[in-house]
Amino acid sequence: MINIPATIRISLRALRVNKMRSALTMLGIIIGVSAVITMLAVGTGARQRIGEQMASIGSNLLMVLPGSTTSGGVRMGAGTQPTLSTGDAEAIQKECLSVMYVAPVLSGVAQVIYGNQNWSTGITGTTTNMLQVRDWPLSAGRPFTDEEMRSASKVCLLGQTVVDNLFGGINPIGQIIRIKNVPFTVVGVLDAKGQDPGGHDQDDTVYVPVTTAQKKLFGTAFPGMVRIIMVKAKSADDLASAEKEITELLRQRHHIGQKQDDDFTVRNLTQMMQAAEQSTKVMTLLLGAIASVSLLVGGIGIMNIMLVSVTERTREIGIRMAIGAKTWDIRLQFIVEALTLSMIGGVVGIIIGISSSEVVSMLFGWPTVISPVSIFLSFGFSGFVGIFFGFYPAYKASLLDPIEALRYE
Amino acid sequence: MALIETQNINKIYSLGDVEVNALKNVSLSIEKGEFIAIMGPSGSGKSTFMNVLGCLDKPTSGIYLLEGIDVARMNRDELAAIRNKKLGFVFQGFNLLSRTSAMENVELPMLYDGLPAGERKEKVMAALAVVGLAGREDHHPNQLSGGQQQRVAIARALVNNAPIILADEPTGNLDTKTSIEIMELFVRLNGESHITIILVTHEKDIAEFSRRRIFFRDGVVVSDELSGKT
Ligand SMILES: Nc1ncnc2c1ncn2[C@@H]1O[C@H](COP(=O)(O)OP(=O)(O)O)[C@@H](O)[C@H]1O
Ligand SMILES: [Mg+2]
Numbered sequence: 001m002i003n004i005p006a007t008i009r010i011s012l013r014a015l016r017v018n019k020m021r022s023a024l025t026m027l028g029i030i031i032g033v034s035a036v037i038t039m040l041a042v043g044t045g046a047r048q049r050i051g052e053q054m055a056s057i058g059s060n061l062l063m064v065l066p067g068s069t070t071s072g073g074v075r076m077g078a079g080t081q082p083t084l085s086t087g088d089a090e091a092i093q094k095e096c097l098s099v100m101y102v103a104p105v106l107s108g109v110a111q112v113i114y115g116n117q118n119w120s121t122g123i124t125g126t127t128t129n130m131l132q133v134r135d136w137p138l139s140a141g142r143p144f145t146d147e148e149m150r151s152a153s154k155v156c157l158l159g160q161t162v163v164d165n166l167f168g169g170i171n172p173i174g175q176i177i178r179i180k181n182v183p184f185t186v187v188g189v190l191d192a193k194g195q196d197p198g199g200h201d202q203d204d205t206v207y208v209p210v211t212t213a214q215k216k217l218f219g220t221a222f223p224g225m226v227r228i229i230m231v232k233a234k235s236a237d238d239l240a241s242a243e244k245e246i247t248e249l250l251r252q253r254h255h256i257g258q259k260q261d262d263d264f265t266v267r268n269l270t271q272m273m274q275a276a277e278q279s280t281k282v283m284t285l286l287l288g289a290i291a292s293v294s295l296l297v298g299g300i301g302i303m304n305i306m307l308v309s310v311t312e313r314t315r316e317i318g319i320r321m322a323i324g325a326k327t328w329d330i331r332l333q334f335i336v337e338a339l340t341l342s343m344i345g346g347v348v349g350i351i352i353g354i355s356s357s358e359v360v361s362m363l364f365g366w367p368t369v370i371s372p373v374s375i376f377l378s379f380g381f382s383g384f385v386g387i388f389f390g391f392y393p394a395y396k397a398s399l400l401d402p403i404e405a406l407r408y409e
Numbered sequence: 410m411a412l413i414e415t416q417n418i419n420k421i422y423s424l425g426d427v428e429v430n431a432l433k434n435v436s437l438s439i440e441k442g443e444f445i446a447i448m449g450p451s452g453s454g455k456s457t458f459m460n461v462l463g464c465l466d467k468p469t470s471g472i473y474l475l476e477g478i479d480v481a482r483m484n485r486d487e488l489a490a491i492r493n494k495k496l497g498f499v500f501q502g503f504n505l506l507s508r509t510s511a512m513e514n515v516e517l518p519m520l521y522d523g524l525p526a527g528e529r530k531e532k533v534m535a536a537l538a539v540v541g542l543a544g545r546e547d548h549h550p551n552q553l554s555g556g557q558q559q560r561v562a563i564a565r566a567l568v569n570n571a572p573i574i575l576a577d578e579p580t581g582n583l584d585t586k587t588s589i590e591i592m593e594l595f596v597r598l599n600g601e602s603h604i605t606i607i608l609v610t611h612e613k614d615i616a617e618f619s620r621r622r623i624f625f626r627d628g629v630v631v632s633d634e635l636s637g638k639t
Contacts (some may be wrong), residue, residue: 006520017508319504322465323565324493324521327488402465406504 011337022341025305028298029345030316030352033378035291037353040374041283042360045367050280056193056202058134060236061269062243064229068230086210087225088253092231095249097243100234104215104226107148112206113178114166122205123179125213133232141173141188144209152211156184159203160192182216217252240269299385306338306393317397318405331394338390339383346382350375410477412605413439413462418471420457431457433628442603446616449625455609463496463575464488493521497566499576503558505550511561512546518569521567536564540594556587563594576608580615592618
């Protein structure tokens, strides 16, 4: 019968005898585990941030931009020529079956003044649908009414950053602010959203009716011109069909012939974000894999030391065998020893890994996330390394001939 | 039934082309409670024979019955169990685990027998008391004299109540006075506990303590005599 507590005691004593050597052997595992933990923390943090930003942009989004991606053989940046109109937006809303909400956007940067405070911010001329498209609720007040939209009323919704910079404590609802010297009544405040994937503060914005933006704030090349049309598809599965429907509809509306290029571009934002998320995922795995190599090297270090230890303790093994140690008594003794080395190394590595993730996020400002999975994983992996690399030395020890082992000097 | 019975045991070591016939047709019968000295010149096969008796080595041919059981058929782990329960070993060089207390050295056979901790401690104390080392349980081998170390080894051989103690030149590393003390301990264990003792020595004085002497020469038993001493 194998006596586990005694085996553990025997192994611990053997490790204590060679403190320095044990510590150095553990170092390999410590470095490996802490590298794995840190890499996974950085990767997971990056992924989580992208995930949050995806949610903050809104789901199932398409963006229609003016201009073609290729125009007359010359590659043109999308959005160079104004070709989209409020009418296009309305038509998409009416005719495209895969589309849920449509919001045209005409935006620009302007100075916003309240009392003696002023703030330069992005002005977004759009419709109430924008709040649905972006999954963006109001934290106070109300959205624009249909009447306000129709009559190009001078009303606005403020982002939280604008509220903070202009009002500081005062309730902004009902107050009058001046945008490009035009007085606007604040009717609502947008919920705080944070940064978008590009690192821009999404709350630094003012929403006005698109009609008002066209007529009172920004010039338009033609009546009803908009810069962008934001589209929310009914579901993720509808994104592709929505893209096709919109393309067909706009080609028809813009009288584009069979051989001509589109004068607009439909971008699938959700797909782009997912691609970004996917690439971070791959990067995380890659970093983790590289870090695992050092864990592997640590494991080889353990095997090396265990082989030395078996040779050094040949006589001890002979004594134990003479006294009645069976094959697995000897094997377990050395496996437990290797396991102890790797597990202690693993625990220390986890602690160091967690601290160094903190340091990384403090020094570089990267978000890091320690997932319990990565901790379990590294703990389990270091245990596996101990057993795996401890087995061969243990196996060798158990095969020794007791007489020869006893004679070993 | 004899405690130990060997029939025509041969042990041949092959070293390349050369074959060393270390034991030649050794047939012996040993009863329970005997005190035997195995003697003979160096290289005569004494240690080889002890290793066979100790189930550490298997004979090339012949039969070895231990308590009537044919040991040749046993595998490694079964032999380990036999050594653990039936045999106690005492070596010339003591063979204690260094950096390990007397207590833990004596405890060792019981660890491999799976005895609970409480029982182990009790038995260790009793065995150390028998060999006259009560109170030394926490000493490490390097804190003990040669004689004391050999006593620890004897306590280790006793602790599992093995009926046989095999001692290969147990006094080889000890001075005369200490050797006599160790031999007196063996005599006492043999007399009081009826433990069968088989020891190897080439010293006549040491062999005097036994009641039966077996002489080896070139792997052959050349004489097997009972002394008048009882
Ligand atoms: N492992 C071995 N390999 C080869 N020859 C051995 C081995 N062990 C012992 N011998 C030989 O067997 C003979 C008997 O040895 P041994 O039993 O040790 O003698 P003793 O103990 O009586 O001095 C010697 O000739 C020795 O050289
Ligand atoms: Mg010898």
